[in-house]
Amino acid sequence: MPGTTRRLFEINGTKFGVAICHEGWCYPETVRWAAVRGAKIVFHPHHTGRDQEGVRLTQWGAAGGPYYEKAMMMRSLENTIYFASVNYALRFQESATSLIAPSGHCQAHLPYGQEGVLVQAIKLEEATGVLATRYAPERYQEFTRE
Numbered sequence: 001m002p003g004t005t006r007r008l009f010e011i012n013g014t015k016f017g018v019a020i021c022h023e024g025w026c027y028p029e030t031v032r033w034a035a036v037r038g039a040k041i042v043f044h045p046h047h048t049g050r051d052q053e054g055v056r057l058t059q060w061g062a063a064g065g066p067y068y069e070k071a072m073m074m075r076s077l078e079n080t081i082y083f084a085s086v087n088y089a090l091r092f093q094e095s096a097t098s099l100i101a102p103s104g105h106c107q108a109h110l111p112y113g114q115e116g117v118l119v120q121a122i123k124l125e126e127a128t129g130v131l132a133t134r135y136a137p138e139r140y141q142e143f144t145r146e
Contacts, residue, residue: 006030008037014124015039021046024085025071028078035079035132040124042075044085046095054092057112068095069106077104079132082122089115102126 009016017034024031024044031042048068061069068085072095076083083100087093091113098109099120110116 006033008034008039014041017042019044019075024075024083025068028075031075031081031083032079032132035081035129038129039081040127040129041082041084041122042079044072044075044083046085047088048094049087049090049092051091054094056092057094057096060096060098060106060109066094069098072098072100073104073106076100076102077131080130081127081132084118086118089113102128 006017009018015034015038017031017037017039019027019030019034019042021044024042024046031044034042046068048066057065059065061073072083072085077100080102082102084098085095085100086097087095089110093112096109096112097116097118099107099118099122101107101122103126107122108118108120110118
């Protein structure tokens, strides 16, 4: 059901957040919101690219490539959490389905344009959220809309 507030989820004691597409790229505070509240990972479903025309990427995070994979790295690194970004398998993808470790490094990704499921083990103890909580956490107080 659509809502009007952010929500943190929990399965088997592990907290996680969700930032959908544009939110994760353009609004880093959407990821920080979850990290400050104890999320170990933020899932990021998105759609970047086209099927009809475009450039075929060959190297993850290439300097001359679109900014999306670099943004994935930053969302993870700036919050010290895992960031799992999932894209459609398009002929001309602008980013790969990827798992970024709390260090900001790409732990794994699917090949561009290929359908698949990315399965990876994560080390929850590495997702400390320390960088998320160091910067003015009082700015992330709850509020209600009137």
